Amino acid sequence: xxxxxxxxxxxxxxxxxxxxxxxxxxxxxxxxxxxxxxxxxxxxxxxxxxxxxxxxxxxxxxxxxxxxxxxxxxxxxxxxxxxxxxxxxxxxxxxxxxxxxxxxxxxxxxxxxxxxxxxxxx
Amino acid sequence: xxxxxxxxxxxxxxxxxxxxxxxxxxxxxxxxxxxxxxxxxxxxxxxxxxxxxxxxxxxxxxxxxxxxxxxxxxxxxxxxxxxxxxxxxxxxxxxxxxxxxxxxxxxxxxxxxxxxxxxxxxxxxxxxxxxxxxxxxxxxxxxxxxxxxxxxxxxxxxxxxxxxxxxxxxxxxxxxxxxxxxxxxxxxxxxxxxxxxxxxxxxxxxxxxxxxxxxxxxxxxxxxxxxxxxxxxxxxxxxxxxxxxxxxxxxxxxxxx
Numbered sequence: 001x002x003x004x005x006x007x008x009x010x011x012x013x014x015x016x017x018x019x020x021x022x023x024x025x026x027x028x029x030x031x032x033x034x035x036x037x038x039x040x041x042x043x044x045x046x047x048x049x050x051x052x053x054x055x056x057x058x059x060x061x062x063x064x065x066x067x068x069x070x071x072x073x074x075x076x077x078x079x080x081x082x083x084x085x086x087x088x089x090x091x092x093x094x095x096x097x098x099x100x101x102x103x104x105x106x107x108x109x110x111x112x113x114x115x116x117x118x119x120x121x122x
Numbered sequence: 123x124x125x126x127x128x129x130x131x132x133x134x135x136x137x138x139x140x141x142x143x144x145x146x147x148x149x150x151x152x153x154x155x156x157x158x159x160x161x162x163x164x165x166x167x168x169x170x171x172x173x174x175x176x177x178x179x180x181x182x183x184x185x186x187x188x189x190x191x192x193x194x195x196x197x198x199x200x201x202x203x204x205x206x207x208x209x210x211x212x213x214x215x216x217x218x219x220x221x222x223x224x225x226x227x228x229x230x231x232x233x234x235x236x237x238x239x240x241x242x243x244x245x246x247x248x249x250x251x252x253x254x255x256x257x258x259x260x261x262x263x264x265x266x267x268x269x270x271x272x273x274x275x276x277x278x279x280x281x282x283x284x285x286x287x288x289x290x291x292x293x294x295x296x297x298x299x300x301x302x303x304x305x306x307x308x309x310x311x312x313x314x315x316x317x318x319x320x321x322x323x324x325x326x327x328x329x330x331x332x333x334x335x336x337x338x339x340x341x342x343x344x345x346x347x348x349x350x351x352x353x354x355x356x357x358x359x360x361x362x363x364x365x366x367x368x369x370x371x372x373x374x375x376x377x378x379x
Contacts, residue, residue, distance in 0.1 A: 025366045028373065032363045033313060039362065096200050103199045 002052050002067040010049035010071055018042040037085055041078040048074065142221040142245070145172040146237075147211030148193070149204055150228035154182040157228050161191040164226065167234040174214050175228070178207040184228075204294075205316035209306065212298065216307040224297045232295040236336040240297040249332035250302040251324050253288075254295035259335030269348075272357065276318050279361070283368055284325035288333060291318045295336055301376060302329050309373040311363065315356045322367040327376050 021038045024030035048055045048071060059070040146164045150157055161173050175188040179201035189195045196210060208225055215223040222244055226232045236254060243249040257274070265273075273292045280291045294317050298306065305327055311319035324331055348356075 022366065025362075026369050026371075028370065031312070032359050032366070036359060036362065099199050 002055055002071075006068045006071070007049050007052055010068075011046055014042050014046035014049055018046065034089070037078070037082050041075070041082070044078070045071065045075060142170075143172075143219065144168070144170055144222045144224070144241075145174055145215050145218075145220045146234075147174055147176065147208060147215065147223050147225045148188075148228050149176045149178055149207035149211065149225070150180060150184050150188070151178045151201065151204075151207075152180045152182045152184060153228040154180070154184045154187050156230040157184055157188050158191050160226065160228055160230055160234070161188060161193050163234040164237070167237045171224075171237075172220070174211055176207040176211045176214075178202055178204070203313045203316075205310055205312040205314070205320075208294075208316070209310040209312075212303050212307045212310065215298075215303050220303065221300055222297060223303055225294055227294055231339050233337060233339055236295070239334050239336060240295070243332045243334065244297055244299045248330070250299045250329040251321075251331050252297040253290065253293050253321075253331065253333045254336030254338075255288075255290035255293055255333040256336065256338050257289040258333055264340060269353075272353070276360065279364060280318060280321050283322055283364060284331070286325065286331060288321065288331070290333065291321045293317065293336075293338075295338070305329060305374065305376055313359075315360050318360050319363045319367060322364050323372075326367065326370075327372045327374075329376070 018039065021030065021035050021042065025032065025035050048058070052067075055070060056067050058074075059065075059067040062070065062073075064070045064073065148157070148160060148164075153160075157175065161175070164171050164173055173193040175185070175193045175195050177185040177188070177195055177197040179198055185195045185197050194214075196214060198207065198210065202210070211225070212223060222241060224237060224240060226234065232254070240252045240254055243252045257277070273290060277288050277291045281288045292315070296317070302324065305324075306320070309323065309327075310316070311323065321331065
């Protein structure tokens with residue numbers, strides 16, 4: 001069985017995470033689409049911390065002898081997923097950044113051409 | 123508000139009973155097969171409407187077809203999602219000083235023949251945002267049951283949050299007056315299924331909402347882009363957004379003009 005203190009500590013940590021994410025969304029510093037994974041992480045960790053029987057069962061099924069370790073494994077799993085998600089987000093952002101820079105440069109070029117009275121097709 | 127509109131009309135000295143400047147915003151993603159008909163129908167429903175097509179990163183000939191049909195085409199450099207596209211249209215309407223803008227889907231499911239109905243509450247100064255509802259009046263909206271139930275559930279939740287009975291918060295057939303154009307041009311939800319969130323934002327910042335019954339067509343071309351897992355994801359996202367929206371302060375003070 002999970003020691004009571006571990007459960008309490010984990011539940012408090014999960015609650016702090018949830019409140020922080022909520023406050024960041026409320027103050028418009030975090031968009032929903034990037035908050036969902038954090039909310040899921042917080043909810044799952046909180047549920048497993050409070051529902052100690054479920055954590056014990058999950059640990060037994062996955063062959064983890066000491067139930068609190070299952071909590072750590074789970075937290076590590078979620079952090080990995082969040083990081084992977086951010087990697088895809090960064091990839092997309094850098095691609096869009098390239099497109100924006102190119103479009104801006106081409107626009108400036110066209111603007112310069114028309115201001116300089118050079119030949120344009122308009 | 124009506125006095126203001128009338129004053130503007132007089133000021134411009136334009137002919138006709140109503141000299142308001144009106145624009146249809148048509149967000150489009152790969153709709154080359156239906157966009158031409160939509161533009162033509164808007165023109166025949168009300169020739170006073172300007173049309174701006176927001177091409178949200180299409181890879182087909184959507185932009186070219188729309189331009190051939192005489193619409194103004196604003197091409198986004200990459201796909202922003204429907205919310206970002208609509209907001210671009212509202213920014214265009216704000217920058218070009220339009221009094222009324224109507225959002226119309228490019229896939230042909232919104233019947234431009236219903237346009238005049240959407241405009242009435244705006245012209246009479248009863249509302250800032252008018253939503254064409256599929257569930258008011260005659261019930262002839264045919265869609266998969268699961269989707270209909272989803273739409274109704276969102277409408278219920280949003281009605282409670284905004285304290286006004288609403289029947290269709292998922293409808294994207296909407297008309298906006300100047301106040302709404304000004305606010306949404308600066309603060310509009312991004313991504314997909316944005317209308318539910320936009321409804322909450324509108325009510326929270328003091329924009330007046332009104333629904334009018336409209337008949338929508340069956341989707342003629344193309345399939346709905348929503349699969350079941352995506353629907354669930356978007357539903358959760360919207361629910362979270364609505365919940366947070368209750369506690370969120372407004373991004374901007376509503377400007378009276």
